[in-house]
Amino acid sequence: MVDDPLDNLDRRILHLLQIxxxxxxxxxxxxxxxxTGTTVHNRIGELEERGIILGYNPEINYEKAGYPMRVLFICSTDLSDRSEMAEQALDVRGVVNVREMLAGEENLHVEVVAEATSDVKQSTEQLHDLGLRVVSSDILAEEHVQPWNHFHQEVAGEDADSPSDIGTSEE
Structure with missing residues (x-):
């Protein structure tokens, strides 16, 4: 259990920031x-200080940016080395995301973006040189994400079918 759990205002702010x-x-x-705006500003600062808000990252369309290939490598490493290997994998050319799986043989998922298959091959070799065993690789077509709004339905102040108006107002 968390010592200082989120209150309803914190949850609402987090959801609106995700949107x-x-x-x-x-x-x-x-x-x-x-x-008030001051209250929101202070709460966001507190959420950042507590490490709940880790950062603000742009969502990038890699294909439009000139990197049409997105490949998901399913890798295997010793569980005792998993975190260290994940950090090292971030230095591999084209790696944009590394996920550590809790257990199992296929315990690192590494996402790579590339301009061409030759770049993917280079990334594969670098992952292998780190000591990772690539179990499989798949070309990613699309990724669909959404803000997580399941703290409490009433906290978000929205019906499940109606999107928020934040950021969409006409001026």
Missing amino acids: DARGASDTDIARETDV
Whole structure:
């Protein structure tokens, strides 16, 4: 159990930031949560200090950016080396994401973006040189993500079928 759990306002702020962290100002979030912009600003600062908000990262369309190949490598390593190998895999050319699996043989999932198959081959060789065994690899077609809104339905203040208006207001 967490010593200092999130309250409903924290949960609502987190959800609204997931929807549009760049476009949502403190004032926009305050309007949605019925508190002041100062309160929102302070809460976001506290969430960052507590390590709950880790950062704000852009979602990139790699294909439009000139990297049409996205490959998911399913790798295997000793469980005792998993975290160290994950850190080292981040230095491999083209690696944009490494996920550690809790257990099992296929315990590292490494996502690579590349311009061409020759780049994928180079990444494969570098992963192998680290000592990772590539169990399989798949070309990724699409990825679909959404903000997680399951703290409590009433906390988000939305019906399951209606999107938030944050970041979409007409001015």
